[in-house]
Amino acid sequence: xxxxxxxxxxxxxxxxxxxxxxxxxxxxxxxxxxxxxxxxxxxxxxxxxxxxxxxxxxxxxxxxxxxxxxxxxxxxxxxxxxxxxxxxxxxxxxxxxxxxxxxxxxxxxxxxxxxxxxxxxxxxxxxxxxxxxxxxxxxxxxxxxxxxxxxxxxxxxxxxxxxxxxxxxxxxxxxxxxxxxxxxxxxxxxxxxxxxxxxxxxxxxxxxxxxxxxxxxxxxxxxxxxxxxxxxxxxxxxxxxxxxxxxxxxxxxxxxxxxxxxxxxxxxxxxxxxxxxxxxxxxxxxxxxxxxxxxxxxxxxxxxxxxxxxxxxxxxxxxxxxxxxxxxxxxxxxxxxxxxxxxxxxxxxxxxxxxxxxxxxxxxxxxxxxxxxxxxxxxxxxxxxxxxxxxxxxxxxxxxxxxxxxxxxxxxxxxxxxxx
Numbered sequence: 001x002x003x004x005x006x007x008x009x010x011x012x013x014x015x016x017x018x019x020x021x022x023x024x025x026x027x028x029x030x031x032x033x034x035x036x037x038x039x040x041x042x043x044x045x046x047x048x049x050x051x052x053x054x055x056x057x058x059x060x061x062x063x064x065x066x067x068x069x070x071x072x073x074x075x076x077x078x079x080x081x082x083x084x085x086x087x088x089x090x091x092x093x094x095x096x097x098x099x100x101x102x103x104x105x106x107x108x109x110x111x112x113x114x115x116x117x118x119x120x121x122x123x124x125x126x127x128x129x130x131x132x133x134x135x136x137x138x139x140x141x142x143x144x145x146x147x148x149x150x151x152x153x154x155x156x157x158x159x160x161x162x163x164x165x166x167x168x169x170x171x172x173x174x175x176x177x178x179x180x181x182x183x184x185x186x187x188x189x190x191x192x193x194x195x196x197x198x199x200x201x202x203x204x205x206x207x208x209x210x211x212x213x214x215x216x217x218x219x220x221x222x223x224x225x226x227x228x229x230x231x232x233x234x235x236x237x238x239x240x241x242x243x244x245x246x247x248x249x250x251x252x253x254x255x256x257x258x259x260x261x262x263x264x265x266x267x268x269x270x271x272x273x274x275x276x277x278x279x280x281x282x283x284x285x286x287x288x289x290x291x292x293x294x295x296x297x298x299x300x301x302x303x304x305x306x307x308x309x310x311x312x313x314x315x316x317x318x319x320x321x322x323x324x325x326x327x328x329x330x331x332x333x334x335x336x337x338x339x340x341x342x343x344x345x346x347x348x349x350x351x352x353x354x355x356x357x358x359x360x361x362x363x364x365x366x367x368x369x370x371x372x373x374x375x376x377x378x379x380x381x382x383x384x385x386x387x388x389x390x391x392x393x394x395x396x397x398x399x400x401x402x403x404x405x406x407x408x409x410x411x412x413x414x415x416x417x418x419x420x
Contacts, residue, residue, distance in 0.1 A: 003108040004029045004079075005321045006314075007095050009086050009262065010115035012041020014294025016069035017307040018113045021314030023076045027321055031107065032073070032080035033097055039073070039080060040066030041117055043303065045144045048168055050195075054304035065303060089266045091287055111289040111317040114268075114277065115310065116259040118295040120165075120252070130217025133224075139165040139253035146172060154249025158226055159183045160214050162190040162197070164301065164392075166253020171200035173251075180204075181245050184212040184228050186235055189366045191255070191392050193301055214250070215242065223248055256299045263292065273342040274298040281348040281357055282316040282325060283309065291317050298344050298360070301394050305360070326352045332410055339363050339370075339417030341391075348413075350404050357399045359415070363389045367417055372397065375414040376407050389417065 005027045008015045011034030019030050038044065043051070046062025053059060056068065073080070084099040093112050098104040120138040137145070137153050143165060145151040155178050159166045162185040170180045183201060188211050190197055201208050209228065215237050216227035230241035258276040260268075269278045269286040276297040277285045284291050293313035294306045319325040329351035334343040343361045367389040374382035374397055382397065389395060397415065404410060 001094075001106050001108050004031045004110070006030045006111045006113060006317050007093075007107055007109035008032045008113045008115055009089070009095070010034065010041065010117055010294075010296070011036070011039040011080055011082070012115065012117050012294070013043055013066065013069065013303050013306050014117065014296070014310040014313075015041070015113070015115035016066070016073055017310035018115055018291075018293055018314035018317070019078045019080075020069065020072045020076060021311040022113075022318045023078055023314075025315040025318035027314075027318040030078050032078065033084045033086050033095070034080060034082050035085045037083055039070050039082070042140070045140075045147045046168075047147045048172070051303055054302065055307050062303075069307070086262060089262055089290075091267050093289060109289075110321045111291065113310075113313055113317050114260075114263055114285075114290065114292040114296050115294050115313075116262065116296045118256040118258045118299055121255040121257055122252070128214050128217060131220050133217070133219040133222050135219070135223030135248050136217070136250045136252070139163070139169045139251045142249075142251050143169055143172065146176060152176060152178065153251075154178065154223075154247070156181065156247040157249045157251060158214075158228075158245050158247045159251045159253060161185060161253035161255070162192050162208060163253040163255060164192040164196050166251060167192045167196040167200040169251055169253070170206050171204060174204050174206070178249075180206050181247060182206070182228070183208045184214065185210050186213045186231060186254075187211070187391075189390055189392070191253075193392055194390070213237065217250070223250055226250055256295065258296045258299065260296060263296070266290070268292075271298075271342060271346065273336075274344070276344075278346045280331075280345050281353040282320075283313040283345070284316065284320070284325075289317075289320050291320075298342070301392065305394065308358075328352070332404070333412045334359065335412055335414045336361055337414060337416050339365065339367060340372075340395075340415045343415055348399070350401060353399075353401055353404075355401045357401070358396050359399060360394050360396045361415055362391055362394055363417055364391060366390045371418045371420070373416050373418045375416070376404075376410055377412060383418070 043062035043066035051065040088096040093109040218225040229237040277292040291313040293310040
Protein backbone atom coordinates (compact mmCIF):
# COMPACT_ATOMS: atom_id res chain seq x y z
CA UNK A 1 0.00 0.00 0.00
CA UNK A 2 1.41 3.37 -1.03
CA UNK A 3 1.50 6.08 1.60
CA UNK A 4 1.41 9.86 1.30
CA UNK A 5 1.65 12.74 3.74
CA UNK A 6 -1.55 14.29 2.40
CA UNK A 7 -4.24 12.87 0.10
CA UNK A 8 -6.65 15.47 -1.32
CA UNK A 9 -10.05 14.28 -2.53
CA UNK A 10 -11.05 16.52 -5.45
CA UNK A 11 -9.02 18.50 -7.99
CA UNK A 12 -11.27 21.55 -8.28
CA UNK A 13 -10.42 25.04 -7.00
CA UNK A 14 -10.40 23.93 -3.35
CA UNK A 15 -8.24 20.85 -3.92
CA UNK A 16 -5.73 22.73 -6.08
CA UNK A 17 -5.34 25.64 -3.63
CA UNK A 18 -5.04 23.24 -0.67
CA UNK A 19 -2.36 21.20 -2.47
CA UNK A 20 -0.30 24.26 -3.38
CA UNK A 21 -0.53 25.65 0.14
CA UNK A 22 0.36 22.31 1.78
CA UNK A 23 3.43 21.92 -0.44
CA UNK A 24 4.63 25.45 0.32
CA UNK A 25 4.10 24.74 4.04
CA UNK A 26 6.52 21.82 3.88
CA UNK A 27 4.46 18.67 3.19
CA UNK A 28 6.58 16.28 1.14
CA UNK A 29 4.31 13.83 -0.64
CA UNK A 30 0.87 15.05 -1.76
CA UNK A 31 -1.60 13.26 -4.02
CA UNK A 32 -4.73 14.78 -5.58
CA UNK A 33 -7.46 12.31 -6.61
CA UNK A 34 -9.90 13.71 -9.22
CA UNK A 35 -12.80 11.78 -10.74
CA UNK A 36 -13.04 13.93 -13.89
CA UNK A 37 -10.72 13.75 -16.90
CA UNK A 38 -9.05 17.07 -16.06
CA UNK A 39 -8.21 19.26 -13.09
CA UNK A 40 -10.15 22.46 -12.42
CA UNK A 41 -13.54 21.13 -11.39
CA UNK A 42 -16.63 23.23 -12.08
CA UNK A 43 -14.49 26.21 -13.17
CA UNK A 44 -13.86 24.55 -16.54
CA UNK A 45 -17.45 25.19 -17.60
CA UNK A 46 -17.69 28.71 -16.10
CA UNK A 47 -16.45 30.60 -19.15
CA UNK A 48 -17.79 33.97 -17.96
CA UNK A 49 -15.45 36.44 -16.29
CA UNK A 50 -15.58 37.83 -12.76
CA UNK A 51 -13.19 35.37 -11.11
CA UNK A 52 -9.91 36.21 -9.41
CA UNK A 53 -10.48 39.84 -8.37
CA UNK A 54 -9.47 39.05 -4.77
CA UNK A 55 -6.84 36.37 -5.43
CA UNK A 56 -5.05 37.70 -8.52
CA UNK A 57 -6.30 41.33 -8.52
CA UNK A 58 -7.57 40.94 -12.09
CA UNK A 59 -10.71 39.67 -13.77
CA UNK A 60 -10.40 36.14 -15.18
CA UNK A 61 -12.73 33.52 -16.65
CA UNK A 62 -13.26 30.26 -14.75
CA UNK A 63 -10.85 28.21 -16.92
CA UNK A 64 -8.19 30.95 -16.66
CA UNK A 65 -8.53 31.00 -12.87
CA UNK A 66 -8.27 27.20 -12.69
CA UNK A 67 -5.33 27.31 -15.11
CA UNK A 68 -3.36 29.57 -12.75
CA UNK A 69 -3.68 27.03 -9.94
CA UNK A 70 -3.07 24.03 -12.23
CA UNK A 71 0.20 25.67 -13.33
CA UNK A 72 1.22 26.19 -9.69
CA UNK A 73 0.45 22.53 -8.86
CA UNK A 74 2.54 21.35 -11.81
CA UNK A 75 5.42 23.71 -10.98
CA UNK A 76 5.45 22.36 -7.42
CA UNK A 77 5.57 18.81 -8.82
CA UNK A 78 2.47 17.69 -6.94
CA UNK A 79 1.16 14.27 -7.98
CA UNK A 80 -2.41 13.87 -9.23
CA UNK A 81 -4.54 11.05 -10.61
CA UNK A 82 -7.40 11.81 -13.01
CA UNK A 83 -10.42 9.63 -13.87
CA UNK A 84 -10.08 8.23 -10.36
CA UNK A 85 -13.11 7.62 -8.17
CA UNK A 86 -12.67 7.51 -4.40
CA UNK A 87 -14.94 4.80 -3.03
CA UNK A 88 -14.23 4.97 0.68
CA UNK A 89 -12.09 6.63 3.35
CA UNK A 90 -11.61 4.81 6.65
CA UNK A 91 -11.34 6.65 10.01
CA UNK A 92 -7.67 5.52 9.95
CA UNK A 93 -7.26 7.57 6.72
CA UNK A 94 -6.95 4.61 4.34
CA UNK A 95 -8.32 5.84 1.00
CA UNK A 96 -9.88 3.24 -1.34
CA UNK A 97 -10.09 4.41 -4.96
CA UNK A 98 -10.38 2.96 -8.44
CA UNK A 99 -9.54 3.84 -12.02
CA UNK A 100 -9.11 2.04 -15.35
CA UNK A 101 -5.32 1.82 -15.13
CA UNK A 102 -4.82 0.50 -11.60
CA UNK A 103 -8.22 -1.05 -10.87
CA UNK A 104 -9.08 -0.75 -7.20
CA UNK A 105 -6.27 0.34 -4.90
CA UNK A 106 -5.66 1.68 -1.40
CA UNK A 107 -3.52 4.53 -0.11
CA UNK A 108 -2.52 5.27 3.47
CA UNK A 109 -2.61 9.01 4.20
CA UNK A 110 -1.21 10.81 7.23
CA UNK A 111 -3.76 13.59 6.57
CA UNK A 112 -6.78 13.85 4.29
CA UNK A 113 -8.26 17.04 2.83
CA UNK A 114 -11.91 16.77 1.74
CA UNK A 115 -12.45 19.03 -1.30
CA UNK A 116 -15.22 17.26 -3.25
CA UNK A 117 -17.28 20.38 -3.97
CA UNK A 118 -21.07 20.27 -4.25
CA UNK A 119 -23.85 19.07 -6.52
CA UNK A 120 -27.11 20.58 -7.67
CA UNK A 121 -30.42 19.80 -6.04
CA UNK A 122 -32.46 17.79 -8.54
CA UNK A 123 -36.07 17.94 -9.74
CA UNK A 124 -36.87 14.97 -7.50
CA UNK A 125 -36.31 17.20 -4.47
CA UNK A 126 -38.91 19.72 -5.67
CA UNK A 127 -42.12 17.66 -6.01
CA UNK A 128 -43.15 19.38 -9.26
CA UNK A 129 -46.20 17.58 -10.70
CA UNK A 130 -46.38 16.48 -14.35
CA UNK A 131 -44.70 13.98 -16.66
CA UNK A 132 -40.97 13.53 -17.16
CA UNK A 133 -40.53 15.05 -20.64
CA UNK A 134 -37.20 15.87 -22.30
CA UNK A 135 -36.12 19.48 -21.85
CA UNK A 136 -35.76 19.69 -18.04
CA UNK A 137 -32.15 20.26 -16.96
CA UNK A 138 -30.30 21.45 -13.91
CA UNK A 139 -28.67 24.81 -14.68
CA UNK A 140 -25.18 23.33 -14.22
CA UNK A 141 -25.89 20.52 -16.71
CA UNK A 142 -27.14 23.07 -19.24
CA UNK A 143 -24.02 25.16 -18.61
CA UNK A 144 -21.78 22.17 -19.37
CA UNK A 145 -23.78 21.30 -22.52
CA UNK A 146 -23.54 24.85 -23.90
CA UNK A 147 -20.04 25.87 -22.81
CA UNK A 148 -18.08 22.62 -23.11
CA UNK A 149 -19.97 20.29 -25.42
CA UNK A 150 -21.52 22.73 -27.87
CA UNK A 151 -25.17 21.69 -27.52
CA UNK A 152 -28.13 24.04 -27.07
CA UNK A 153 -30.68 22.55 -24.64
CA UNK A 154 -33.54 24.55 -26.21
CA UNK A 155 -34.78 27.84 -27.62
CA UNK A 156 -37.59 28.97 -25.30
CA UNK A 157 -36.49 28.84 -21.70
CA UNK A 158 -37.97 29.23 -18.21
CA UNK A 159 -35.63 29.13 -15.21
CA UNK A 160 -36.81 28.04 -11.77
CA UNK A 161 -34.62 29.30 -8.96
CA UNK A 162 -32.42 32.39 -8.82
CA UNK A 163 -29.15 30.81 -7.67
CA UNK A 164 -26.02 32.21 -9.29
CA UNK A 165 -25.75 29.42 -11.89
CA UNK A 166 -29.37 30.00 -12.97
CA UNK A 167 -28.82 33.76 -13.29
CA UNK A 168 -25.63 33.27 -15.30
CA UNK A 169 -27.37 30.73 -17.56
CA UNK A 170 -30.21 33.21 -18.20
CA UNK A 171 -27.60 35.52 -19.75
CA UNK A 172 -25.72 32.69 -21.48
CA UNK A 173 -28.83 31.24 -23.14
CA UNK A 174 -29.85 34.75 -24.28
CA UNK A 175 -26.41 35.34 -25.81
CA UNK A 176 -26.73 32.02 -27.68
CA UNK A 177 -30.02 33.12 -29.22
CA UNK A 178 -32.58 31.54 -26.89
CA UNK A 179 -35.52 33.47 -25.45
CA UNK A 180 -35.50 33.38 -21.64
CA UNK A 181 -39.08 34.18 -20.70
CA UNK A 182 -38.88 34.41 -16.93
CA UNK A 183 -36.83 33.49 -13.88
CA UNK A 184 -39.08 32.33 -11.01
CA UNK A 185 -37.96 32.15 -7.38
CA UNK A 186 -39.87 30.43 -4.57
CA UNK A 187 -38.45 32.68 -1.85
CA UNK A 188 -39.31 36.39 -1.46
CA UNK A 189 -35.63 37.20 -2.20
CA UNK A 190 -33.07 36.08 -4.78
CA UNK A 191 -30.60 33.32 -3.95
CA UNK A 192 -27.84 34.87 -6.07
CA UNK A 193 -25.38 37.73 -5.88
CA UNK A 194 -26.79 41.21 -6.47
CA UNK A 195 -24.31 41.84 -9.29
CA UNK A 196 -25.55 38.74 -11.13
CA UNK A 197 -29.17 39.94 -10.95
CA UNK A 198 -28.11 43.26 -12.49
CA UNK A 199 -25.69 41.88 -15.12
CA UNK A 200 -27.60 38.74 -16.11
CA UNK A 201 -31.29 39.69 -15.80
CA UNK A 202 -31.77 43.46 -15.66
CA UNK A 203 -29.29 44.17 -18.48
CA UNK A 204 -31.21 41.78 -20.77
CA UNK A 205 -34.74 42.67 -19.70
CA UNK A 206 -35.41 39.20 -18.24
CA UNK A 207 -38.16 39.36 -15.56
CA UNK A 208 -37.50 37.94 -12.07
CA UNK A 209 -40.67 36.80 -10.27
CA UNK A 210 -40.11 36.36 -6.54
CA UNK A 211 -42.46 34.19 -4.44
CA UNK A 212 -43.37 32.11 -7.51
CA UNK A 213 -42.93 28.44 -8.36
CA UNK A 214 -43.76 25.91 -11.08
CA UNK A 215 -47.03 24.12 -10.31
CA UNK A 216 -47.50 22.18 -13.56
CA UNK A 217 -45.46 20.83 -16.46
CA UNK A 218 -47.04 20.24 -19.88
CA UNK A 219 -45.80 17.81 -22.50
CA UNK A 220 -45.12 14.08 -22.55
CA UNK A 221 -42.21 13.47 -24.92
CA UNK A 222 -40.79 17.01 -24.96
CA UNK A 223 -41.58 19.89 -22.62
CA UNK A 224 -44.28 22.11 -24.15
CA UNK A 225 -44.92 24.58 -21.36
CA UNK A 226 -45.14 25.22 -17.64
CA UNK A 227 -47.54 26.93 -15.24
CA UNK A 228 -46.23 29.37 -12.63
CA UNK A 229 -48.16 30.40 -9.53
CA UNK A 230 -47.54 32.86 -6.76
CA UNK A 231 -46.93 31.36 -3.30
CA UNK A 232 -47.91 32.57 0.17
CA UNK A 233 -45.59 32.98 3.16
CA UNK A 234 -45.77 29.22 3.76
CA UNK A 235 -44.63 28.56 0.15
CA UNK A 236 -48.06 27.18 -0.81
CA UNK A 237 -49.40 28.14 -4.29
CA UNK A 238 -52.16 30.76 -4.21
CA UNK A 239 -55.21 29.67 -6.32
CA UNK A 240 -56.04 32.10 -9.11
CA UNK A 241 -52.46 33.37 -9.59
CA UNK A 242 -51.49 30.80 -12.25
CA UNK A 243 -49.74 31.96 -15.45
CA UNK A 244 -48.97 29.70 -18.41
CA UNK A 245 -45.71 29.91 -20.34
CA UNK A 246 -44.95 28.04 -23.57
CA UNK A 247 -41.38 26.75 -23.47
CA UNK A 248 -39.27 23.80 -24.59
CA UNK A 249 -36.71 24.03 -21.77
CA UNK A 250 -36.91 24.35 -17.98
CA UNK A 251 -33.66 24.97 -16.12
CA UNK A 252 -33.55 24.27 -12.38
CA UNK A 253 -31.28 26.41 -10.21
CA UNK A 254 -32.68 25.48 -6.83
CA UNK A 255 -29.67 25.19 -4.59
CA UNK A 256 -26.44 23.29 -4.10
CA UNK A 257 -25.70 20.43 -1.70
CA UNK A 258 -22.16 19.71 -0.45
CA UNK A 259 -20.94 16.32 -1.76
CA UNK A 260 -20.45 14.59 1.59
CA UNK A 261 -21.21 10.87 1.21
CA UNK A 262 -17.51 10.03 1.76
CA UNK A 263 -17.32 12.33 4.79
CA UNK A 264 -20.40 10.80 6.44
CA UNK A 265 -19.16 7.29 5.66
CA UNK A 266 -15.92 7.82 7.56
CA UNK A 267 -17.69 9.22 10.63
CA UNK A 268 -17.19 12.97 10.16
CA UNK A 269 -19.65 15.02 12.24
CA UNK A 270 -21.98 16.96 9.93
CA UNK A 271 -23.69 20.34 10.33
CA UNK A 272 -27.41 20.01 9.57
CA UNK A 273 -27.65 23.63 8.30
CA UNK A 274 -24.71 23.64 5.86
CA UNK A 275 -24.84 19.87 5.09
CA UNK A 276 -21.05 20.04 5.42
CA UNK A 277 -18.61 18.89 8.10
CA UNK A 278 -18.33 20.61 11.49
CA UNK A 279 -14.81 22.09 11.64
CA UNK A 280 -12.60 23.99 14.06
CA UNK A 281 -10.34 27.02 13.51
CA UNK A 282 -7.86 24.85 11.55
CA UNK A 283 -10.69 23.55 9.28
CA UNK A 284 -10.12 20.15 10.92
CA UNK A 285 -13.10 17.83 11.42
CA UNK A 286 -13.82 15.71 14.50
CA UNK A 287 -11.43 13.09 13.05
CA UNK A 288 -7.84 14.26 13.73
CA UNK A 289 -5.93 14.83 10.50
CA UNK A 290 -9.04 15.10 8.32
CA UNK A 291 -9.63 18.62 7.01
CA UNK A 292 -12.42 20.09 4.82
CA UNK A 293 -12.55 23.18 2.60
CA UNK A 294 -14.47 24.79 -0.24
CA UNK A 295 -18.02 23.93 -1.25
CA UNK A 296 -17.89 20.53 0.44
CA UNK A 297 -17.73 22.46 3.73
CA UNK A 298 -20.36 25.12 2.94
CA UNK A 299 -21.52 26.63 -0.33
CA UNK A 300 -19.49 29.76 -1.16
CA UNK A 301 -20.46 32.61 -3.44
CA UNK A 302 -16.95 33.52 -4.67
CA UNK A 303 -14.22 31.10 -5.76
CA UNK A 304 -11.65 33.52 -4.30
CA UNK A 305 -13.00 32.69 -0.83
CA UNK A 306 -12.78 28.97 -1.66
CA UNK A 307 -9.08 29.36 -2.55
CA UNK A 308 -8.36 31.39 0.57
CA UNK A 309 -10.09 28.84 2.83
CA UNK A 310 -8.44 25.89 1.05
CA UNK A 311 -5.05 27.56 1.50
CA UNK A 312 -5.65 27.54 5.26
CA UNK A 313 -6.71 23.89 5.19
CA UNK A 314 -3.60 22.90 3.21
CA UNK A 315 -1.23 24.79 5.51
CA UNK A 316 -2.85 23.29 8.63
CA UNK A 317 -2.75 19.77 7.16
CA UNK A 318 0.98 20.21 6.55
CA UNK A 319 1.41 21.37 10.16
CA UNK A 320 -0.53 18.31 11.35
CA UNK A 321 1.69 15.93 9.35
CA UNK A 322 4.85 17.57 10.74
CA UNK A 323 3.49 17.51 14.30
CA UNK A 324 3.42 21.32 14.45
CA UNK A 325 -0.30 21.84 15.01
CA UNK A 326 -0.49 23.20 18.56
CA UNK A 327 -1.78 21.02 21.36
CA UNK A 328 -5.42 21.51 22.24
CA UNK A 329 -6.41 24.05 24.83
CA UNK A 330 -9.91 25.12 25.77
CA UNK A 331 -12.64 24.86 23.14
CA UNK A 332 -14.91 27.86 22.56
CA UNK A 333 -18.25 27.32 20.81
CA UNK A 334 -19.48 29.61 18.05
CA UNK A 335 -23.26 30.05 18.11
CA UNK A 336 -25.27 31.45 15.20
CA UNK A 337 -28.71 32.73 16.19
CA UNK A 338 -31.36 35.41 15.56
CA UNK A 339 -30.85 35.79 11.83
CA UNK A 340 -27.42 34.18 11.46
CA UNK A 341 -27.91 30.63 10.16
CA UNK A 342 -24.51 29.02 10.81
CA UNK A 343 -20.83 29.81 11.29
CA UNK A 344 -17.71 28.24 9.80
CA UNK A 345 -15.85 27.26 11.94
CA UNK A 346 -18.27 25.98 14.61
CA UNK A 347 -15.74 25.95 17.46
CA UNK A 348 -12.26 27.36 18.01
CA UNK A 349 -9.22 26.74 20.18
CA UNK A 350 -7.21 29.89 20.99
CA UNK A 351 -4.00 27.83 21.29
CA UNK A 352 -4.29 26.70 17.68
CA UNK A 353 -5.64 29.77 15.93
CA UNK A 354 -3.69 32.35 13.92
CA UNK A 355 -3.54 35.98 15.05
CA UNK A 356 -6.60 36.73 12.90
CA UNK A 357 -9.38 34.27 12.08
CA UNK A 358 -12.10 34.94 9.50
CA UNK A 359 -15.48 33.45 10.47
CA UNK A 360 -17.99 33.23 7.61
CA UNK A 361 -21.76 32.88 7.89
CA UNK A 362 -25.01 33.50 6.03
CA UNK A 363 -28.19 35.23 7.15
CA UNK A 364 -31.61 33.58 6.91
CA UNK A 365 -33.57 36.48 5.37
CA UNK A 366 -33.10 39.94 3.86
CA UNK A 367 -32.10 42.51 6.50
CA UNK A 368 -31.92 46.27 5.86
CA UNK A 369 -30.13 48.79 8.07
CA UNK A 370 -29.32 46.12 10.63
CA UNK A 371 -26.29 45.23 12.73
CA UNK A 372 -23.98 42.22 12.86
CA UNK A 373 -23.42 41.74 16.60
CA UNK A 374 -20.86 39.52 18.28
CA UNK A 375 -21.12 38.54 21.95
CA UNK A 376 -18.33 37.05 24.10
CA UNK A 377 -20.45 35.08 26.58
CA UNK A 378 -23.09 37.77 27.34
CA UNK A 379 -20.97 40.86 26.57
CA UNK A 380 -21.45 42.53 23.20
CA UNK A 381 -18.01 43.24 21.72
CA UNK A 382 -18.91 44.06 18.12
CA UNK A 383 -21.85 45.91 16.59
CA UNK A 384 -21.35 46.64 12.87
CA UNK A 385 -24.06 48.25 10.76
CA UNK A 386 -24.81 46.97 7.24
CA UNK A 387 -27.26 48.55 4.82
CA UNK A 388 -28.34 45.25 3.27
CA UNK A 389 -27.71 41.59 4.13
CA UNK A 390 -29.21 38.77 2.06
CA UNK A 391 -28.98 34.95 2.09
CA UNK A 392 -27.29 34.99 -1.33
CA UNK A 393 -24.19 36.79 -0.02
CA UNK A 394 -21.83 35.47 2.65
CA UNK A 395 -20.98 37.68 5.60
CA UNK A 396 -17.88 37.55 7.74
CA UNK A 397 -16.39 38.67 11.03
CA UNK A 398 -12.72 38.61 12.03
CA UNK A 399 -11.67 37.33 15.46
CA UNK A 400 -8.40 38.55 16.99
CA UNK A 401 -6.39 36.13 19.08
CA UNK A 402 -5.13 38.75 21.56
CA UNK A 403 -8.66 40.05 22.19
CA UNK A 404 -9.92 36.52 22.84
CA UNK A 405 -7.01 35.91 25.22
CA UNK A 406 -8.25 38.84 27.34
CA UNK A 407 -11.36 36.76 28.19
CA UNK A 408 -10.01 33.75 30.17
CA UNK A 409 -13.55 32.60 31.09
CA UNK A 410 -14.83 32.69 27.51
CA UNK A 411 -17.20 29.78 26.84
CA UNK A 412 -19.06 30.90 23.73
CA UNK A 413 -19.04 33.48 20.92
CA UNK A 414 -22.50 34.35 19.61
CA UNK A 415 -23.18 35.90 16.20
CA UNK A 416 -26.61 37.48 15.68
CA UNK A 417 -28.38 40.10 13.60
CA UNK A 418 -29.89 43.01 15.55
CA UNK A 419 -32.07 45.93 14.49
CA UNK A 420 -30.43 48.44 16.84
